[in-house]
Amino acid sequence: MNFRHAKTVLLGALAACLMVSLFAGRINGYWLNNFYDIGIGMIMAVSLNLINGYTGQFSLGHAGFMAVGAYTAAMITNQFGPLNFFAANGIFAGALFAGGLAAAGAGLLVGIPTLRLRGDYLAIVTLGFGEIIRVILQNMNAVGGARGLSVMHGWTNFFWTFGLAAVTIYVVASLVNSTYGRGFIAVQDDEVAAEAIGINTTKYKVTAFVVGAFFAGIAGGLYAHSKQFLTPGGFGFLQSITFVVMVILGGMGNTIGVILAAVLLTLLPEGLRLLADLEHLPGLAAKHPLGWIGGTRMIIYSLLLIVLMLTRPQGLFSFKKGRSG
Amino acid sequence: MSAPLLQLENVSIRFGGLTAVSDLDFQIGLGELVGLIGPNGAGKTTAFNLITGVYQPTGGNILFDGKSIVGRRPYRITAGGIARTFQNIRLFPSLTVFDNVRAVFHLHLRGDVRHALWRGQGYHAEEAAIAGRALELLELFHLEHCRDEPAKSLPYGDQRRLEIVRALATQPKLLLLDEPAAGMNATEKAELARLIRFIRDKFQIAILLVEHDMPLVMQICERIAVLDYGIKIAEGTPPEIRGNAKVIAAYLGDDAMAAPRASAAD
Amino acid sequence: MVYGILRFINFAHGDVFMLGAFAGFYLAPKIATVLPLPSLGGGIAVLLVAMAICAALGVLIERFAYRPLRRRPKLTVLITAIGVSLFLEYAGQFVFGAAPKKFPQILPVYPLPRLGGLSLNSNQVIVLGVTLLLLLGLRFIVLKTKIGTAMRAVSYNPEAAALMGVNTDVVISFTFALGSALAAAAGILWAVNYPAIDPLMGILPGLKAFVAAVLGGIGNLPGAALGGLIIGVTETLVSGYISSTYRDAIAFAVLILILLVKPSGLLGKKETEKV
Numbered sequence: 001m002n003f004r005h006a007k008t009v010l011l012g013a014l015a016a017c018l019m020v021s022l023f024a025g026r027i028n029g030y031w032l033n034n035f036y037d038i039g040i041g042m043i044m045a046v047s048l049n050l051i052n053g054y055t056g057q058f059s060l061g062h063a064g065f066m067a068v069g070a071y072t073a074a075m076i077t078n079q080f081g082p083l084n085f086f087a088a089n090g091i092f093a094g095a096l097f098a099g100g101l102a103a104a105g106a107g108l109l110v111g112i113p114t115l116r117l118r119g120d121y122l123a124i125v126t127l128g129f130g131e132i133i134r135v136i137l138q139n140m141n142a143v144g145g146a147r148g149l150s151v152m153h154g155w156t157n158f159f160w161t162f163g164l165a166a167v168t169i170y171v172v173a174s175l176v177n178s179t180y181g182r183g184f185i186a187v188q189d190d191e192v193a194a195e196a197i198g199i200n201t202t203k204y205k206v207t208a209f210v211v212g213a214f215f216a217g218i219a220g221g222l223y224a225h226s227k228q229f230l231t232p233g234g235f236g237f238l239q240s241i242t243f244v245v246m247v248i249l250g251g252m253g254n255t256i257g258v259i260l261a262a263v264l265l266t267l268l269p270e271g272l273r274l275l276a277d278l279e280h281l282p283g284l285a286a287k288h289p290l291g292w293i294g295g296t297r298m299i300i301y302s303l304l305l306i307v308l309m310l311t312r313p314q315g316l317f318s319f320k321k322g323r324s325g
Numbered sequence: 326m327s328a329p330l331l332q333l334e335n336v337s338i339r340f341g342g343l344t345a346v347s348d349l350d351f352q353i354g355l356g357e358l359v360g361l362i363g364p365n366g367a368g369k370t371t372a373f374n375l376i377t378g379v380y381q382p383t384g385g386n387i388l389f390d391g392k393s394i395v396g397r398r399p400y401r402i403t404a405g406g407i408a409r410t411f412q413n414i415r416l417f418p419s420l421t422v423f424d425n426v427r428a429v430f431h432l433h434l435r436g437d438v439r440h441a442l443w444r445g446q447g448y449h450a451e452e453a454a455i456a457g458r459a460l461e462l463l464e465l466f467h468l469e470h471c472r473d474e475p476a477k478s479l480p481y482g483d484q485r486r487l488e489i490v491r492a493l494a495t496q497p498k499l500l501l502l503d504e505p506a507a508g509m510n511a512t513e514k515a516e517l518a519r520l521i522r523f524i525r526d527k528f529q530i531a532i533l534l535v536e537h538d539m540p541l542v543m544q545i546c547e548r549i550a551v552l553d554y555g556i557k558i559a560e561g562t563p564p565e566i567r568g569n570a571k572v573i574a575a576y577l578g579d580d581a582m583a584a585p586r587a588s589a590a591d
Numbered sequence: 592m593v594y595g596i597l598r599f600i601n602f603a604h605g606d607v608f609m610l611g612a613f614a615g616f617y618l619a620p621k622i623a624t625v626l627p628l629p630s631l632g633g634g635i636a637v638l639l640v641a642m643a644i645c646a647a648l649g650v651l652i653e654r655f656a657y658r659p660l661r662r663r664p665k666l667t668v669l670i671t672a673i674g675v676s677l678f679l680e681y682a683g684q685f686v687f688g689a690a691p692k693k694f695p696q697i698l699p700v701y702p703l704p705r706l707g708g709l710s711l712n713s714n715q716v717i718v719l720g721v722t723l724l725l726l727l728g729l730r731f732i733v734l735k736t737k738i739g740t741a742m743r744a745v746s747y748n749p750e751a752a753a754l755m756g757v758n759t760d761v762v763i764s765f766t767f768a769l770g771s772a773l774a775a776a777a778g779i780l781w782a783v784n785y786p787a788i789d790p791l792m793g794i795l796p797g798l799k800a801f802v803a804a805v806l807g808g809i810g811n812l813p814g815a816a817l818g819g820l821i822i823g824v825t826e827t828l829v830s831g832y833i834s835s836t837y838r839d840a841i842a843f844a845v846l847i848l849i850l851l852v853k854p855s856g857l858l859g860k861k862e863t864e865k866v
Contacts, residue, residue: 006444007444058666058669113847113850113851116854117850117854119665119666120594120599120600120665120669120805120809121805121809121850121854123600123669124600124798124801124802124805124846125843125846125847125850127798127843128802128842128843128844128846128847129843129847131798131839131840131843132840132843132844135836135837135839135840136840138836139834139836139837171442174441174442174444175438175441175442178440178441178448178452179427179428179430179431179434179452179455180431180434180438180441181441182420182424182427182428182431183428183431185417185419185420185424185428186417186420186428188419189417189418189419189420190415190416190417190418192379192399192411192415193411193415193416193417194400194417195379195398195399195400195403196377196399196400196403196408196409196411196415196492197403197408197428197429197432197491197492197494197495198400198403198404198429198431198432198495199400199428199431200398200400200401201400207438237794237798241673241677244670244673245670248670253419298677298681299678299681299682299685301677301681302674302675302676302677302678302681303674303678304674305670305671305673305674305677306656306671306674306675306678309660309667309668309670309671309674310656310659310660310671313663313664313667313670
């Protein structure tokens with residue numbers, strides 16, 4: 001998938017997002033929020049895919065990077081009062097970028113100690129980092145601590161969300177499909193062999209963490225300016241698991257599959273909630289049996305995970321035999 | 326002989342109470358084809374691992390091109406010109422045959438990460454050049470027809486060949502082959518012998534071969550060193566080694582030297 | 592112990608701990624009809640029955656969720672374990688209700704004299720005593736019984752053990768039963784000291800248990816006990832002298848520090864890969 005037109009596709013996608021954004025006023029607010037969630041989920045899943053799926057570092061703390069980005073971006077934009085269109089977008093872009101950089105720094109801090117660790121140890125340590133970030137945020141009164149942080153400006157819109165999602169996908173896919181990028185997969189497949197062909201496994205692993213964390217930070221910034229309220233508890237282990245499930249469901253190292261999985265899993269809770277609401281629609285008698293599904297959505301979610309692993313661990317969307325882009 | 330390409334001086338390594346390699350003195354010159362043999366557990370693969378930086382020696386020094394390489398990470402030793410294959414084939418199973426070779430060319434990239442992202446003219450030209458060179462290598466070893474197959478689906482003999490091609494792609498000055506003939510039949514072994522000589526002649530590189538197949542080693546190696554329990558017990562030309570009493574004893578046991586065995590016909 | 596044999600982290604372990612506590616909660620009134628509660632005998636009866644129930648549960652989980660995946664990559668099983676864990680937590684919320692319940696008093700409170708500046712209550716002493724007994728019992732089983740020897744054999748080399756006539760399926764089921772029983776015991780001991788129980792109570796103790804096991808060198812029983820001790824003591828000291836709000840992060844911070852220096856844990860053996 002080394003096509004020469006990747007850049008053109010990216011520019012086209014950005015233009016399309018801009019168009020949609022300008023007409024966003026016509027779209028129902030409820031659906032807009034869902035779209036934002038989908039876009040943010042896509043960025044998180046694709047960035048995590050670089051770390052878990054392509055480089056094989058099983059990271060369970062991705063939500064921690066999102067938190068760093070969210071709080072950093074929010075603290076920056078909260079310094080400003082109401083702004084005109086150009087200033088607002090400029091500051092927003094800057095804040096998002098700063099959030100990404102802060103998260104990338106956290107990625108460096110996590111990537112380096114985990115270099116000598118394998119499999120289960122790596123999983124627990126990354127989980128630990130995620131929890132440490134959460135606890136630190138909970139104790140920082142400057143950012144609201146456990147009471148939470150209000151975000152003044154709801155600047156997230158369609159353009160920023162899906163535009164940045166397109167950029168994330170472009171970066172990760174381009175990176176991995178280049179000759180340089182084949183190195184990530186080599187590191188995952190066999191570290192000893194990778195070193196034997198001159199690959200600096202340390203540099204690749206740390207790069208995966210830093211790049212993955214950077215985009216998670218950007219997703220965090222988008223999240224902050226969409227929900228407009230942050231609590232450390234919302235970025236814990238359970239959140240990280242959600243993103244890991246997206247990567248697994250999509251097929252590790254399968255960018256398109258992961259994108260589809262992100263869409264599916266973001267809409268799933270909403271879909272189940274809709275089913276629960278059906279019971280209350282006039283005309284559909286009280287005999288409708290699906291109402292209880294909404295209350296049990298996490299149970300269904302977890303059963304889905306178990307069944308998936310037992311039957312189709314390569315993910316729902318992997319159809320190719322070797323690796324593709 | 327000019328200054329040796331690779332020099333091991335008094336190299337030892339201990340694992341806890343076990344001394345796997347003891348005071349090994351050994352050298353290889355430019356373009357030499359040398360064999361390293363010995364019974365199982367003699368320390369041959371350990372010697373490979375010491376040379377390529379997977380293990381660090383507990384004593385002695387290893388010099389490549391005149392400079393000490395002890396303490397360097399394996400990837401730097403490879404970048405410096407030593408390539409290897411593995412006893413249990415270690416290809417990248419998720420990558421295609423083509424990508425297994427192409428991945429090596431990261432070593433020779435002139436651009437860097439930013440090029441991969443920006444994807445300008447320079448990037449595409451470089452990728453095309455790399456693809457060309459990778460394909461050239463595959464063609465040379467008759468593997469181009471399966472270039473898009475996943476590496477793990479290749480027949481055993483082809484996998485071994487691919488591993489050698491991958492090692493050659495690093496443009497080494499010294500190639501270490503660890504039991505490349507394992508699991509091959511007589512025809513394949515003859516082909517392998519031809520291949521190894523071809524590589525040495527065409528690419529002008531030194532080759533160190535660890536092998537159990539005696540006829541193969543005697544046939545192609547210019548010089549042979551013999552290890553037993555981590556100690557070098559003999560070194561010389563194939564005829565010298567063939568007749569060396571210590572070598573025979575190491576392989577067949579001391580009894581073989583004591584009295585001629587009664588044959589089954591008696 | 593489970594890791595030593597199967598080489599994967601059972602994320603659902605913390606939730607068996609939770610189920611043990613809830614089993615005790617529902618059992619107590621039933622047992623009270625036969626034995627007086629609170630009493631030493633009644634308390635022990637609740638403990639033993641809860642352990643038995645969770646042992647059976649552990650065997651079921653292994654049989655249906657983990658055994659089919661024995662030949663698959665470790666990652667698959669790890670994720671399944673996470674799924675089982677989530678399932679137990681949310682099904683627990685559905686069945687028991689999310690609000691915390693008060694665990695009944697199953698052990699009598701004995702007045703204890705103050706020793707110097709140290710004040711203990713009898714529940715704490717009982718917890719220490721029972722823990723010691725259980726650990727010694729475990730040590731006995733693992734080192735001195737036939738099944739224990741089989742467990743150790745399977746943990747070193749499952750194929751060789753099978754060739755020697757060890758029924759690996761039975762050994763693995765037994766290991767899970769044993770591990771789950773101990774988790775249940777931990778759940779009840781916890782509930783005796785902190786009587787508020789809820790379906791999500793097992794998450795953090797479960798995580799800290801892994802941290803303790805990894806800290807001591809995973810697969811190493813004395814190491815795990817040592818790890819648990821280190822974490823417990825460090826948490827309490829930091830909570831007391833510095834700040835209690837950082838409590839949950841302590842275990843992970845200690846882990847990261849130790850692994851930086853010794854990547855295979857304090858007492859773990861370095862598994863060198865044969866190249």
